[in-house]
Amino acid sequence: MHTSIKQLIDYSSGLFSLEQEEFIELVSACFVYVYIFNQDKSPQAFQLDKKLTFNDLNSSVKTVLHLSAPLKVCRKNRPELEYALNEFIAKLALLFQSNVISGKDLSVAVKELYGKSREHFVIPNELCQLGVGLLRSSTQQVYCPFEKGCDFALYLPEQTEVVTETNSKDDVFYAKAQSALLNKPLQVIETDPLKNPTLIEDGQLKKFDAVVGMPPLGIRVKGKVNGDIWCRFPEDSLMGEVYYLRHMLAQSKGRVICFVSNAFLFRTAAGEYQFKEDIVENEWLEGVIALPRGLLTHISVDISLVILNSSKTSLSVKFMDASSEAFTRKLSKTLSQLCNVQQLLDIYNNPHNYDDEIVYSSKYEIADTGYNLSPARYVKSEDDRKLDEFLSGFKTAKLCELVDIIRPQSVQHNEEGNETFKEYGINNLDGIGYLAGNPRLLMLDRQKSKRAKKQMIEPNDVLVVCRGAVGRVGFVPDKIGDNALANQAFAILRVKPLCRRMSPKALFQYLSSDYGKYQLSSLATGTTSLMLSSKDLSSMIVPALNKAQQEVMAIAHQQAIDKQKSIDILQKELVELRTQAIKKIAV
Structure with missing residues (x-):
């Protein structure tokens, strides 16, 4: 976050007696108001020398962003806070008019504020870079469904047609605010993509060149998709990933880039097994990339990246393990940051140059694992190679x-x-x-x-x-x-x-x-x-x-028993030493 913006926010947070979520929404709305005014794209009513009320701010921002609902923080006038509001906007406008800050700086600040929120989340920049980086340069239309899909959308080239669907009013405001601050065209539709998709073309769901998203993780959605008129969901699954991926496949004619929980890769519940069997047998699964642990701050779920492609020509699946230290920057004991994203993309897109990093597996090999899609099952680590070398010295058998x-x-x-x-x-x-x-x-x-x-x-x-x-x-x-x-x-x-x-x-x-x-x-x-x-x-x-x-081995077994007996005797002697010492000082 730009230092001047941070100092202004820190100063103003003490002037507004608001809950954290209200304060974040208010600051974001002020960013949009000032940016739009200074871009000379506002109605005449946008006058910075005029005393602004909360109602004025709500009306202006709602009009500019085409919001269907008022801002939560502006649903009632707050006369006691109007001085603080006008002071904040005046100082923000001065920074902007002095070319100290830009719309991009404001966008970065909004994302950071939402990222620290207790009720919201954002998708880390590195994951957005990775997801978008896997799209082909010829991609012209991209669909970014689900909450915070706009984080991916804003990384796409300006000439790309981008649509996002989300069922969260807060997310609609966030997406439209980011679109305005970055001056990037983005169609934001408020709807539940699973229950009520709205993007229809020629009597069917519209198909985009590619789909990128991070659906909700670890969510059970059984019952939400009953009676689907678009026939997207042949499986009956308890967990949501199958439904989310089926929806993304239904709206793509090319690649589907989807971040999923690691648990999804190896779970074998009926619906998930059937789905994985289907995408493997139909040769739609292009690749799976394992990612470092602890990349998300809003949920304690580790993730991997699944790449589907209903038009792919390769008969094998690429598995890559990017969970190593080479792609990990530790932030704390539990949190990490993905690093060296460009190197990761180079390895995935040019696998012939990295024989040790990428493994190709056939659908028959994947079927033998019970459709376990965890890259660790296919990509050999240094320890795997040491084990192979050891076993090569013996005749072997299945247990x-x-x-x-x-x-x-x-x-x-x-x-x-x-x-x-x-x-x-x-x-x-x-x-x-x-x-x-x-x-x-x-x-x-x-x-x-x-x-x-x-x-x-x-x-x-x-x-x-x-x-x-x-x-x-x-x-x-x-x-x-x-x-x-x-x-x-x-x-x-x-x-x-x-x-x-x-x-x-x-x-x-x-x-x-x-x-x-x-x-x-x-x-x-x-x-x-x-x-x-x-x-x-x-x-x-x-x-x-x-x-x-x-x-x-039998001799080693007996020696271990004898050593353990000696240890037991020594432990008893230690206990006895302590006991005798206590008795002596108690005399």
Whole structure:
């Protein structure tokens, strides 16, 4: 923000007894009023030497911006604040007439004010630059739907025809104010793009050369799109991304640039799975770019960029991981800023020059992952390459070829049950991963007991954490006892009876190694809580060890047990030392 504008705003904020949102709207309206007057595009009523009321400001700005509703801050006159209002406008006009500030400076200030608002948000400039930068130079008509779609629109060349639809009156004012301050033509339509799209041409929704937007993230919209007369939504989805992307596809004859939550990329709910299968099988998915974490200030959701193109000719999909430090500028512990945007665009648009940065995957490879669109599944990191090099020294096998995988089901305690079971959880894993400590006791009735016995753990079972602390591994000791269960956080791996290429102890040692932990954690999906699916676990590639290699692992296994016993003894001695010291000083 320009220093003079910031100082004026800071000074004036103490003169107006307004809530933050009202103050932001008032300042933005004053910016528009002064800019329009000084551009000599205003009616004769725009006189800076005339005492201005809130009603006058509302009437002038509403007329110039063609607003359908009055400004919230100007719905009633505020005589007690008129002196402050006129002082603010006079000082602002002086800055403008002295060529200290420009319309662009005012636009930057408006965006920064809205970005700091508790009730509003803006799309970071770097994301706007990225989204618009992916459009082809020949693009002449662009559709920017949803709230703050105008942030993308204002980055487009002046000769581009741009339309945005938004169902927020506040957003309509913001978009039209920005359009006026930058003197850029922008058609702003107040409507819900999903429920009531208005852009119709030749009996169908108008198709633009391209569509760019960041739809609402993590929103459930089921019920909002019932009875769609434009037949945009073949899937029934709980989350909104499918509907938003379908709408954007319906109004594009070229590229669709859409920022989505990372969770959307790997979720497998019915509607989302069907949608991803459809765009992959129809070869509309052009690319996916993973972005750094913490780019948004208004919501704690990490995002990626999906590029769709119903007219693309390539049979493969481009996956790029731009979440690395090369594209990240840390602002705080939780917030980051996208950087080196032009380099990112160069890599995506010229992939033949960056073989290590871009991976092409066929629709068959994507189908094999269950239509998981996370770039991490396809783009190999340095750690991935180290793992590949390590595994290349062994014969390998899918985990499901070596073990049976059992996923425990929930069993509920019943006080009136007639049989006792012991349930072990993550807290029961000791320093080397052995089950230890007191389990949770469950009483189960006859029917639930029958189900529980099908998923009991046995000595030498390997337990893999599949919820939350993915990467931790446990081992069931010989003296586990009867009626022992693992809770739902685990998957039980039981080496097949006739398997000669793996032993339980060797498997436990490998999965507990840095390589094994990395494999498990890299297969995990989720944002707030990590999850490891049975399908991904089954297809995990592990070394198939010969007898001599298994013996080496067994020796390491026993040595770890012995070391843990020594640690336990030392810990008991430490406790005893403290106890004796307390006794001595208490004498």
